[in-house]
Amino acid sequence: MSTPITLVVxxxxxxxxxIGKSLTxxxxxxxxxSEMSYFARVxxxxxxxxxxxxxxxxxxxxxxxxxxxxxxxxxxxxxxRINVVVxxxxxxxxxxxxxxxxxxxxxxxxxxxxKLLKQKFPSKPxxxxxxxxxxxxxxxxxxxxxxxxxxxxxxxxxNEAYPTRILxxxxxxxxxxxxxxxxxxxxxxxxxxxxxxxxxxxVDVTGEERAVVEGxxxxxxxxxxxGLWERVPA
Numbered sequence: 683m684s685t686p687i688t689l690v691v692x693x694x695x696x697x698x699x700x701i702g703k704s705l706t707x708x709x710x711x712x713x714x715x716s717e718m719s720y721f722a723r724v725x726x727x728x729x730x731x732x733x734x735x736x737x738x739x740x741x742x743x744x745x746x747x748x749x750x751x752x753x754x755x756x757x758x759x760x761x762x763r764i765n766v767v768v769x770x771x772x773x774x775x776x777x778x779x780x781x782x783x784x785x786x787x788x789x790x791x792x793x794x795x796x797k798l799l800k801q802k803f804p805s806k807p808x809x810x811x812x813x814x815x816x817x818x819x820x821x822x823x824x825x826x827x828x829x830x831x832x833x834x835x836x837x838x839x840x841n842e843a844y845p846t847r848i849l850x851x852x853x854x855x856x857x858x859x860x861x862x863x864x865x866x867x868x869x870x871x872x873x874x875x876x877x878x879x880x881x882x883x884x885v886d887v888t889g890e891e892r893a894v895v896e897g898x899x900x901x902x903x904x905x906x907x908x909g910l911w912e913r914v915p916a
Contacts, residue, residue: 685805687796687822687843689831690721692851692906693868698859701828702866707752710858712902717851720895720908721825724849724888726762728820739820740764740782740803744795746830747771750786759786764803764817766795768830783817792834796822796843828866835869839916847887848876848911854898855905871911879910 692709694700702709728739742764750758750767759765759781766787783803789795803819824834824845837844848871858864879887881896887910888895895908 684842685796685800685819685822686847687824687845688847688849689824689834689845690725690849691826691831691868692717692853694853694857694859694864696871699868699870700859700864700866701826701868703863704866705863707748710861710864711853711904714901714904714906716899716901717906720851720888720890722762724890725760725823725825727889731818737816737818740817741821741823742766742783742799742803742819744768744792744822744824744830746827749826749830763823764799764819766799768792768795792824792830792837793841793843800842828868832869839913844913846913849888850909850911851906852909853904853906856903875914876911877914879912883912884908884910 691701692711700710725741725743728741731738740763743760744766745768747767747769750765753760762782764783764787765781765785766789768789768791770790787795787798787802789798799819799822803817805819824830834843834845850871881892884890884895885892898905898907
Protein backbone atom coordinates (compact mmCIF):
# COMPACT_ATOMS: atom_id res chain seq x y z
CA MET A 683 0.00 0.00 0.00
CA SER A 684 1.41 3.40 -1.00
CA THR A 685 1.97 6.12 1.58
CA PRO A 686 -0.98 8.58 1.57
CA ILE A 687 -0.01 12.11 0.55
CA THR A 688 -2.38 14.86 1.64
CA LEU A 689 -2.46 18.61 1.06
CA VAL A 690 -3.59 20.57 4.12
CA VAL A 691 -4.84 24.10 3.43
CA UNK A 692 -7.21 26.82 4.62
CA UNK A 693 -8.69 29.14 1.99
CA UNK A 694 -11.56 31.48 1.29
CA UNK A 695 -14.44 29.93 -0.70
CA UNK A 696 -14.18 29.12 -4.40
CA UNK A 697 -13.58 30.57 -6.88
CA UNK A 698 -11.11 32.84 -5.07
CA UNK A 699 -9.43 30.22 -2.82
CA UNK A 700 -7.29 32.96 -1.25
CA ILE A 701 -4.75 31.86 1.35
CA GLY A 702 -2.57 34.84 2.16
CA LYS A 703 -0.80 38.14 1.59
CA SER A 704 2.52 38.05 -0.24
CA LEU A 705 3.69 41.35 1.25
CA THR A 706 3.50 40.13 4.84
CA UNK A 707 3.73 36.35 4.22
CA UNK A 708 0.77 35.60 6.47
CA UNK A 709 -2.91 34.66 6.37
CA UNK A 710 -5.55 37.41 6.16
CA UNK A 711 -7.65 35.92 8.97
CA UNK A 712 -6.67 35.74 12.66
CA UNK A 713 -5.17 32.60 14.15
CA UNK A 714 -7.98 30.16 14.92
CA UNK A 715 -6.99 28.01 17.91
CA SER A 716 -9.41 25.17 17.18
CA GLU A 717 -8.36 25.01 13.52
CA MET A 718 -4.68 25.02 14.51
CA SER A 719 -5.33 22.25 17.05
CA TYR A 720 -7.12 20.25 14.36
CA PHE A 721 -4.10 20.65 12.06
CA ALA A 722 -1.71 19.54 14.80
CA ARG A 723 -3.77 16.50 15.81
CA VAL A 724 -4.41 15.28 12.28
CA UNK A 725 -0.84 15.68 11.06
CA UNK A 726 0.54 13.93 14.16
CA UNK A 727 -2.00 11.11 14.50
CA UNK A 728 -0.53 7.65 13.88
CA UNK A 729 -1.62 4.14 14.83
CA UNK A 730 0.06 2.38 17.75
CA UNK A 731 3.00 0.16 16.79
CA UNK A 732 2.42 -3.59 16.48
CA UNK A 733 2.89 -5.57 19.72
CA UNK A 734 6.53 -6.17 20.63
CA UNK A 735 7.72 -4.06 17.70
CA UNK A 736 10.90 -1.99 18.20
CA UNK A 737 9.75 0.72 15.80
CA UNK A 738 6.97 3.33 15.85
CA UNK A 739 4.98 5.13 13.19
CA UNK A 740 5.57 8.77 12.26
CA UNK A 741 4.02 11.27 9.87
CA UNK A 742 5.95 13.79 7.81
CA UNK A 743 5.19 17.36 6.76
CA UNK A 744 6.61 18.92 3.59
CA UNK A 745 6.71 22.70 3.30
CA UNK A 746 8.40 25.47 1.36
CA UNK A 747 11.12 27.68 2.80
CA UNK A 748 8.76 30.66 3.32
CA UNK A 749 6.34 28.49 5.28
CA UNK A 750 9.24 27.21 7.37
CA UNK A 751 10.41 30.76 8.06
CA UNK A 752 6.86 31.85 8.98
CA UNK A 753 6.82 29.35 11.87
CA UNK A 754 7.75 30.76 15.29
CA UNK A 755 11.34 29.64 16.05
CA UNK A 756 10.18 27.55 19.02
CA UNK A 757 8.03 25.47 16.61
CA UNK A 758 10.83 24.79 14.12
CA UNK A 759 10.80 21.95 13.36
CA UNK A 760 7.12 21.20 13.96
CA UNK A 761 7.15 18.76 16.89
CA UNK A 762 6.04 15.16 16.60
CA ARG A 763 6.45 15.08 12.82
CA ILE A 764 9.34 14.54 10.41
CA ASN A 765 9.94 17.94 8.77
CA VAL A 766 11.01 18.38 5.15
CA VAL A 767 11.72 21.84 3.69
CA VAL A 768 11.76 22.48 -0.07
CA UNK A 769 14.14 25.23 -1.16
CA UNK A 770 16.19 26.15 -4.21
CA UNK A 771 19.07 26.82 -1.78
CA UNK A 772 18.72 23.47 -0.01
CA UNK A 773 22.37 22.55 -0.52
CA UNK A 774 23.56 25.51 1.59
CA UNK A 775 20.86 25.31 4.26
CA UNK A 776 21.82 24.18 7.74
CA UNK A 777 19.44 21.92 9.66
CA UNK A 778 18.55 22.35 13.31
CA UNK A 779 19.62 18.79 14.25
CA UNK A 780 16.59 18.52 16.50
CA UNK A 781 13.14 17.04 16.18
CA UNK A 782 11.65 13.75 15.04
CA UNK A 783 13.91 11.90 12.62
CA UNK A 784 17.01 13.84 13.64
CA UNK A 785 16.12 17.33 12.45
CA UNK A 786 14.52 18.78 9.35
CA UNK A 787 15.60 17.66 5.89
CA UNK A 788 16.25 20.21 3.13
CA UNK A 789 15.50 19.17 -0.45
CA UNK A 790 15.24 20.78 -3.88
CA UNK A 791 11.69 19.69 -4.79
CA UNK A 792 8.65 17.77 -3.58
CA UNK A 793 9.56 14.56 -5.40
CA UNK A 794 13.00 14.55 -3.80
CA UNK A 795 11.38 15.01 -0.39
CA UNK A 796 8.97 12.10 -0.86
CA LYS A 797 11.77 9.87 -2.14
CA LEU A 798 13.98 10.77 0.82
CA LEU A 799 11.20 10.02 3.31
CA LYS A 800 10.43 6.64 1.79
CA GLN A 801 14.11 5.71 1.76
CA LYS A 802 14.94 6.86 5.29
CA PHE A 803 11.69 5.75 6.91
CA PRO A 804 10.36 2.83 4.82
CA SER A 805 6.80 1.70 5.51
CA LYS A 806 7.91 -1.92 5.88
CA PRO A 807 11.58 -1.86 6.92
CA UNK A 808 13.57 -5.10 6.61
CA UNK A 809 14.14 -6.85 9.95
CA UNK A 810 17.85 -6.00 10.00
CA UNK A 811 16.99 -2.28 9.90
CA UNK A 812 14.45 -2.41 12.74
CA UNK A 813 16.21 -1.00 15.77
CA UNK A 814 14.67 0.23 19.01
CA UNK A 815 12.86 3.52 18.39
CA UNK A 816 13.26 3.44 14.60
CA UNK A 817 10.56 5.26 12.62
CA UNK A 818 8.22 3.90 9.98
CA UNK A 819 6.56 6.44 7.68
CA UNK A 820 2.75 6.48 7.99
CA UNK A 821 1.49 9.56 6.09
CA UNK A 822 2.89 12.61 4.30
CA UNK A 823 1.23 16.03 4.57
CA UNK A 824 2.08 18.93 2.26
CA UNK A 825 1.39 22.13 4.21
CA UNK A 826 2.33 25.01 1.90
CA UNK A 827 2.98 27.59 0.76
CA UNK A 828 1.22 28.53 -2.44
CA UNK A 829 4.03 27.58 -4.82
CA UNK A 830 4.44 24.17 -3.17
CA UNK A 831 0.69 23.57 -3.43
CA UNK A 832 0.76 24.55 -7.11
CA UNK A 833 3.71 22.27 -7.89
CA UNK A 834 2.07 19.37 -6.05
CA UNK A 835 -1.24 19.79 -7.90
CA UNK A 836 0.58 19.91 -11.25
CA UNK A 837 2.41 16.61 -10.74
CA UNK A 838 1.27 13.82 -13.07
CA UNK A 839 -0.99 11.21 -11.50
CA UNK A 840 1.61 8.48 -11.92
CA ASN A 841 4.20 10.47 -9.92
CA GLU A 842 4.83 8.95 -6.47
CA ALA A 843 4.57 12.44 -4.93
CA TYR A 844 1.14 13.21 -6.38
CA PRO A 845 -1.35 14.02 -3.57
CA THR A 846 -4.44 11.86 -3.21
CA ARG A 847 -6.32 14.03 -0.68
CA ILE A 848 -6.90 17.65 0.23
CA LEU A 849 -7.91 18.51 3.79
CA UNK A 850 -9.58 21.84 3.06
CA UNK A 851 -10.68 24.31 5.72
CA UNK A 852 -12.94 26.93 4.11
CA UNK A 853 -13.01 30.38 5.72
CA UNK A 854 -16.63 31.34 5.05
CA UNK A 855 -16.82 34.83 6.54
CA UNK A 856 -15.82 37.61 6.73
CA UNK A 857 -14.96 37.93 3.03
CA UNK A 858 -11.18 37.96 3.36
CA UNK A 859 -10.72 37.21 -0.33
CA UNK A 860 -11.79 40.73 -1.27
CA UNK A 861 -9.49 42.50 1.20
CA UNK A 862 -6.69 44.68 -0.11
CA UNK A 863 -3.35 42.88 -0.32
CA UNK A 864 -4.81 39.36 -0.37
CA UNK A 865 -3.06 38.05 -3.47
CA UNK A 866 -1.87 34.51 -2.67
CA UNK A 867 -4.24 31.76 -3.79
CA UNK A 868 -4.60 27.99 -3.86
CA UNK A 869 -4.82 26.33 -7.30
CA UNK A 870 -8.31 25.68 -8.68
CA UNK A 871 -9.79 22.32 -7.66
CA UNK A 872 -11.04 20.57 -10.79
CA UNK A 873 -14.18 18.69 -9.76
CA UNK A 874 -13.66 16.24 -12.61
CA UNK A 875 -10.38 15.25 -10.97
CA UNK A 876 -11.38 15.60 -7.31
CA UNK A 877 -14.45 14.41 -5.39
CA UNK A 878 -15.72 16.10 -2.23
CA UNK A 879 -15.92 13.71 0.72
CA UNK A 880 -18.82 13.70 3.17
CA UNK A 881 -18.54 14.07 6.95
CA UNK A 882 -18.31 10.33 7.52
CA UNK A 883 -15.39 10.09 5.14
CA UNK A 884 -13.71 13.10 6.78
CA VAL A 885 -14.01 11.40 10.16
CA ASP A 886 -12.54 8.21 8.69
CA VAL A 887 -9.57 9.99 7.08
CA THR A 888 -8.69 12.31 9.97
CA GLY A 889 -9.56 10.17 12.99
CA GLU A 890 -11.42 13.14 14.48
CA GLU A 891 -14.72 12.98 16.34
CA ARG A 892 -17.76 13.81 14.21
CA ALA A 893 -18.69 16.76 16.43
CA VAL A 894 -15.28 18.30 15.79
CA VAL A 895 -15.46 18.29 11.98
CA GLU A 896 -19.19 18.60 11.26
CA GLY A 897 -20.90 21.91 10.55
CA UNK A 898 -19.90 25.55 10.53
CA UNK A 899 -17.58 26.70 13.33
CA UNK A 900 -17.40 30.18 14.86
CA UNK A 901 -14.21 31.49 16.44
CA UNK A 902 -12.53 34.89 16.74
CA UNK A 903 -15.37 36.40 14.69
CA UNK A 904 -14.64 33.99 11.83
CA UNK A 905 -16.94 31.32 10.39
CA UNK A 906 -15.26 28.27 8.86
CA UNK A 907 -15.82 24.59 8.09
CA UNK A 908 -13.66 21.53 7.63
CA GLY A 909 -13.78 19.56 4.40
CA LEU A 910 -12.12 16.88 2.31
CA TRP A 911 -11.38 16.29 -1.37
CA GLU A 912 -10.15 12.97 -2.74
CA ARG A 913 -8.62 12.25 -6.11
CA VAL A 914 -10.99 10.55 -8.56
CA PRO A 915 -9.47 7.17 -9.51
CA ALA A 916 -8.06 7.04 -13.03
